[in-house]
Amino acid sequence: MQDLRPVGYVIGLLSAMLGASMTIPLAVDHAYGNLHWQVFGVSALIAGGVGTLLALACANGVRDRLTLQQTFLLATLVWVALPLFGAVPFVLGATSARTVDAVFEAMSGMTTTGATVFARLEELPKGLLLWRSMLQWFGGIGIIIVAMVFLPELRVGGMQIFRSEAFDTGGKVLPRAAEIAARIAGIYVGLTLACHIAYVTVGMSGFEALNHALTTMSTGGFSTSDASFGVYQGAPEYVASVFMVLASLPFVRYVQIAAGSARPIFRDSQVQAFLKVIAVLVAIITAYRILENNDQLESAFREALFNITSIITGTGYASVDYQRWGSFPVVLLFFVGLIGGCAGSTCCSVKIFRYQLLFAAVKAQIRRIHLPDGVFSARYEGRTVSLEVLNSVMAFLGIFVVTLGLTTASLGLTGLDFVTALSGAATALANIGPGFGEIIGPAGNFAPLNDSAKWILIFAMLLGRLELLVVLVIFLPRFWRV
Amino acid sequence: MRPGNHGRHPVATPPPRRRLTSAPRLSQLAPAMFDFRPVGYVMGLLVTVLGFSMLVPMALDYVLGNGNAHAFFASALFSTLTGGLTALACRSSVTGTMNMRQAFLLTFLIWVILPLFGCLPLMLGGPEASFTDAYFEAVSGITTTGSTVFVGLDDFPAGINLWRGMLNWMGGIGIAFLAMIFLPHLRVGGMQFFRAQGFDTLGKTLPRAVDIARGLLAVYVGLTIVCALTYLWLGMSGLDAVVNAMASIATGGFSPADASFGKYVGPSEYAGAFFMILGSLPYIRFMQLATGSAAPLLQDVQIRAYLLWIFVAVAAVSVYRLMTGDDPAEEVVRSSLFNLVSIFSGTGFFSDDVSSWGPFAVVVAACVGMIGGCTSSSSGALSVFRVQVAFAAIRARIRLLHSPHRLEPVRYDGRTVADDIVGPIILHLTSYIFLIGLLSLMLTFHGIDIESAFFAIWTSIGNIGFGFGPMVVRTGTFVDFPESAKWVLIFTMIMGRLGLLAVLILLLPQFWRG
Numbered sequence: 001m002q003d004l005r006p007v008g009y010v011i012g013l014l015s016a017m018l019g020a021s022m023t024i025p026l027a028v029d030h031a032y033g034n035l036h037w038q039v040f041g042v043s044a045l046i047a048g049g050v051g052t053l054l055a056l057a058c059a060n061g062v063r064d065r066l067t068l069q070q071t072f073l074l075a076t077l078v079w080v081a082l083p084l085f086g087a088v089p090f091v092l093g094a095t096s097a098r099t100v101d102a103v104f105e106a107m108s109g110m111t112t113t114g115a116t117v118f119a120r121l122e123e124l125p126k127g128l129l130l131w132r133s134m135l136q137w138f139g140g141i142g143i144i145i146v147a148m149v150f151l152p153e154l155r156v157g158g159m160q161i162f163r164s165e166a167f168d169t170g171g172k173v174l175p176r177a178a179e180i181a182a183r184i185a186g187i188y189v190g191l192t193l194a195c196h197i198a199y200v201t202v203g204m205s206g207f208e209a210l211n212h213a214l215t216t217m218s219t220g221g222f223s224t225s226d227a228s229f230g231v232y233q234g235a236p237e238y239v240a241s242v243f244m245v246l247a248s249l250p251f252v253r254y255v256q257i258a259a260g261s262a263r264p265i266f267r268d269s270q271v272q273a274f275l276k277v278i279a280v281l282v283a284i285i286t287a288y289r290i291l292e293n294n295d296q297l298e299s300a301f302r303e304a305l306f307n308i309t310s311i312i313t314g315t316g317y318a319s320v321d322y323q324r325w326g327s328f329p330v331v332l333l334f335f336v337g338l339i340g341g342c343a344g345s346t347c348c349s350v351k352i353f354r355y356q357l358l359f360a361a362v363k364a365q366i367r368r369i370h371l372p373d374g375v376f377s378a379r380y381e382g383r384t385v386s387l388e389v390l391n392s393v394m395a396f397l398g399i400f401v402v403t404l405g406l407t408t409a410s411l412g413l414t415g416l417d418f419v420t421a422l423s424g425a426a427t428a429l430a431n432i433g434p435g436f437g438e439i440i441g442p443a444g445n446f447a448p449l450n451d452s453a454k455w456i457l458i459f460a461m462l463l464g465r466l467e468l469l470v471v472l473v474i475f476l477p478r479f480w481r482v
Numbered sequence: 483m484r485p486g487n488h489g490r491h492p493v494a495t496p497p498p499r500r501r502l503t504s505a506p507r508l509s510q511l512a513p514a515m516f517d518f519r520p521v522g523y524v525m526g527l528l529v530t531v532l533g534f535s536m537l538v539p540m541a542l543d544y545v546l547g548n549g550n551a552h553a554f555f556a557s558a559l560f561s562t563l564t565g566g567l568t569a570l571a572c573r574s575s576v577t578g579t580m581n582m583r584q585a586f587l588l589t590f591l592i593w594v595i596l597p598l599f600g601c602l603p604l605m606l607g608g609p610e611a612s613f614t615d616a617y618f619e620a621v622s623g624i625t626t627t628g629s630t631v632f633v634g635l636d637d638f639p640a641g642i643n644l645w646r647g648m649l650n651w652m653g654g655i656g657i658a659f660l661a662m663i664f665l666p667h668l669r670v671g672g673m674q675f676f677r678a679q680g681f682d683t684l685g686k687t688l689p690r691a692v693d694i695a696r697g698l699l700a701v702y703v704g705l706t707i708v709c710a711l712t713y714l715w716l717g718m719s720g721l722d723a724v725v726n727a728m729a730s731i732a733t734g735g736f737s738p739a740d741a742s743f744g745k746y747v748g749p750s751e752y753a754g755a756f757f758m759i760l761g762s763l764p765y766i767r768f769m770q771l772a773t774g775s776a777a778p779l780l781q782d783v784q785i786r787a788y789l790l791w792i793f794v795a796v797a798a799v800s801v802y803r804l805m806t807g808d809d810p811a812e813e814v815v816r817s818s819l820f821n822l823v824s825i826f827s828g829t830g831f832f833s834d835d836v837s838s839w840g841p842f843a844v845v846v847a848a849c850v851g852m853i854g855g856c857t858s859s860s861s862g863a864l865s866v867f868r869v870q871v872a873f874a875a876i877r878a879r880i881r882l883l884h885s886p887h888r889l890e891p892v893r894y895d896g897r898t899v900a901d902d903i904v905g906p907i908i909l910h911l912t913s914y915i916f917l918i919g920l921l922s923l924m925l926t927f928h929g930i931d932i933e934s935a936f937f938a939i940w941t942s943i944g945n946i947g948f949g950f951g952p953m954v955v956r957t958g959t960f961v962d963f964p965e966s967a968k969w970v971l972i973f974t975m976i977m978g979r980l981g982l983l984a985v986l987i988l989l990l991p992q993f994w995r996g
Contacts, residue, residue, distance in 0.1 A: 068884070155886060328926040331935065335919050358912060365909055366987050387901055394908040395879035398872050401915050405849055412845040413802070418933060421841060436932075473883045 005061025015051030029127030036125040039093040047085040083107040109135030111465035114221025114316035114433030117447045133214040140218025140346040157396030195243045202235040219346045221316030221433040229319040237306040248313040248341030316433020318442035348431035414453040428460035519572040526569025533561030543641035550639035553607025561599040597621040608642040623649030625979040628735025628830030628947025643738035647725035654732025654860035661858045697769040709757040730757040735830025735947035743833040751820035762827035762855025826850040828862045830947020862945030928967040943978035
């Protein structure tokens with residue numbers, strides 16, 4: 001049996017911190033003179049109390065180092081425990097949600113998915129809206145730290161190629177995490193403030209700007225109204241596009257910029273590929289809409305830019321119902337969602353670097369078929385990629401596809417139609433937000449789905465956020481043997 | 483790797499082979515040029531054989547006196563003449579061996595050019611189809627896909643329906659032959675795993691390619707005759723029994739009726755399922771069975787997995803249907819068995835409307851269709867073997883996460899699978915799925931809805947022949963698709979048949995350089 005105390009200690013601390021953070025929406029509701037603040041008071045006590053007790057109970061077993069098994073458990077349990085505490089205000093508060101809905105919303109928040117089960121958002125108390133955005137913001141910074149510290153160490157899905165990068169502090173996971181968190185937090189807060197100011201400049205109210213800044217920088221996608229970005233057409237779409245792209249670049253590059261060297265970000269092949277892909281996709285959709293639907297150039301370009309950026313980064317805002325653009329754009333957008341942003345950002349999905357490695361491997365393989373006696377190796381950023389990394393990437397892609405298929409099948413089993421099941425599975429695994437079809441499309445929400453479908457999606461969001469393998473390894477029988 | 487090599491150029495290039503002849507030949511004067519003649523020679527021979535085979539439906543139509551025989555006569559004459567002349571013209575350089583590049587080109591051209599001749603009777607006779615439709619039908623036949631663009635099959639001249647069945651049948655044995663003898667040497671999609679195995683286990687009894695081909699032909703013809711007799715016995719008309727038998731064993735799926743097996747519900751469905759399964763098992767096992775050893779057939783892990791997965795899929799769908807509907811149990815099990823086996827083996831017969839069974843059944847159908855039958859059979863799609871290896875590789879990766887310093891080899895059938903086989907297999911899997919996405923995207927560009935587009939590509943790339951979605955619902959065929967979309971599907975069927983990389987490699991500029 002594993003020693004669970006270090007895991008419990010960290011989870012306890014984080015839960016207590018989450019509880020403490022509930023005082024912010026409490027203050028907001030109180031300031032607006034809304035009695036709803038009491039809900040956050042109770043929730044804060046529950047989360048803070050349980051968290052503190054858990055941390056105290058486990059404090060005697062804490063060491064600097066975590067074993068591999070503890071690290072896997074920790075990463076998974078963080079994304080299980082925190083959404084449970086985060087869901088408490090939804091159950092007690094104005095939404096009076098059932099457990100499944102509250103957990104869905106909180107999981108969708110913490111995993112920065114952005115799929116919602118709540119309708120008529122405009123009528124919810126301000127504190128509750130802010131809480132949804134805050135969940136995403138926490139989830140965003142959480143995943144950056146996990147992606148930078150834990151995943152390379154755990155060799156998940158080819159992430160080990162980022163192992164030697166920037167932060168090599170010699171294996172002491174927890175102190176290293178704290179150090180990185182401090183540096184990243186500064187940048188994350190700074191970018192969020194900049195985003196907030198930019199939104200206010202283009203005409204959002206202070207509160208809406210704050211919410212959207214929180215969910216933009218975390219590529220989350222919760223909005224303060226049912227129409228999402230449909231109420232801010234025009235300049236805010238451009239601003240949002242810029243910040244969504246910024247949020248999906250590798251954060252380690254910002255740390256380097258802060259340290260005075262801007263070159264790495266310009267020479268990062270992942271960043272270059274990501275920007276190129278966006279440019280090509282926007283050009284295709286814009287051209288298609290102008291030629292096929294006779295739309296105006298500016299609006300076609302703006303809507304294409306905003307919605308494609310929103311989906312490729314996994315944010316999940318929508319400014320129009322893009323299903324009306326025709327079946328070609330819809331299928332394209334579906335696949336765009338499976339691309340995802342850069343590693344080491346708040347983005348989820350397959351991620352650009354895996355495709356780069358895949359293409360490098362395909363190229364090498366075709367050459368090998370052609371000249372069987374030659375020696376060819378896949379190359380990334382000028383370096384030869386080891387077979388081990390390639391195999392991990394391939395295994396990741398394989399697992400991604402298999403999981404997508406199984407999730408679709410199980411959703412189909414609950415009675416959803418094919419398009420809803422497939423796009424629901426994809427949007428949950430890739431942590432995007434809206435799906436396709438009449439129910440969960442950009443104009444709808446996830447409320448009408450049955451409970452079993454919601455639980456499946458909750459699990460899929462968790463799997464997708466932690467790169468699948470981190471969660472799946474826990475189900476190995478030998479994981480629990482020592 | 484040598485420093486400064488940058489992975490672009492092979493370190494060890496095989497020395498160019500020169501033939502020793504007295505007079506200098508063109509190929510020696512210009513060594514960078516591709517020598518097409520051996521390819522042309524084999525192509526010519528095959529076209530001639532195809533032309534002669536048209537005499538069979540010609541004879542049938544002549545006997546029946548339905549006035550369609552002349553179409554086959556003209557096609558046969560044209561094919562044998564063109565083929566014969568090409569073979570004669572290219573004969574000069576045949577040495578008995580072929581280099582790698584010629585082999586690649588040949589495999590590709592067989593599946594492109596034979597349908598060109600095979601579609602002639604469809605244009606000249608019975609259906610009087612346009613070139614696109616006729617070529618689509620012929621490609622669908624010869625790749626053993628079984629998608630059709632014709633409606634009113636029941637009223638076609640008997641010879642045309644027989645010809646469609648024959649296209650399926652010849653395509654089936656062609657791919658089985660290719661998969662056993664060619665592909666392992668071309669190292670396509672991990673097939674080199676069978677290079678050692680296929681010949682080792684056969685090694686003593688059937689040493690050479692010619693013997694393998696002879697054994698294969700005997701097994702194939704034998705199975706088809708047994709299948710046809712069974713169908714006859716179960717009450718099919720003579721023509722239907724023969725055509726359905728050819729299409730079953732080839733896992734092709736061309737039926738001489740618009741309703742496909744819907745015309746023969748009942749015991750025929752069980753027989754059909756049985757023979758479709760036989761058609762999608764590795765033929766090498768039957769050859770071993772014929773020489774008296776049943777053990778390889780019974781102990782093959784691929785066959786066991788295939789049968790198990792069929793059982794699971796049929797059971798799941800049957801239970802689902804029994805719980806959601808109120809059809810009688812026997813009918814539910816029978817139609818689930820027949821239609822799912824038809825999809826799993828890549829045949830494409832249907833006896834019921836699968837999409838009416840509910841979304842879960844469609845998703846299961848989509849999954850089993852992507853898996854497909856066993857390797858070295860006439861079945862298409864990913865094949866059970868590749869999926870098994872991919873699963874084994876994934877399992878090994880997850881275990882490695884848990885204990886990074888342990889050795890976790892990928893194992894299949896008790897043997898360790900080398901990294902240079904696992905890599906291509908997973909690559910094949912990912913590029914397969916990637917291409918399904920890309921090609922369905924191309925189809926939607928022609929104004930086809932998402933569901934129809936996805937399933938059209940799914941069925942073409944896996945050589946299945948089953949259709950789902952609004953655009954195929956009306957008649958169960960691809961007749962409503964625009965011309966341009968049909969060409970996308972034609973390309974997809976050929977690519978699916980040959981293994982993706984074998985086609986993509988022809989697009990590589992280096993392939994054509996020396």
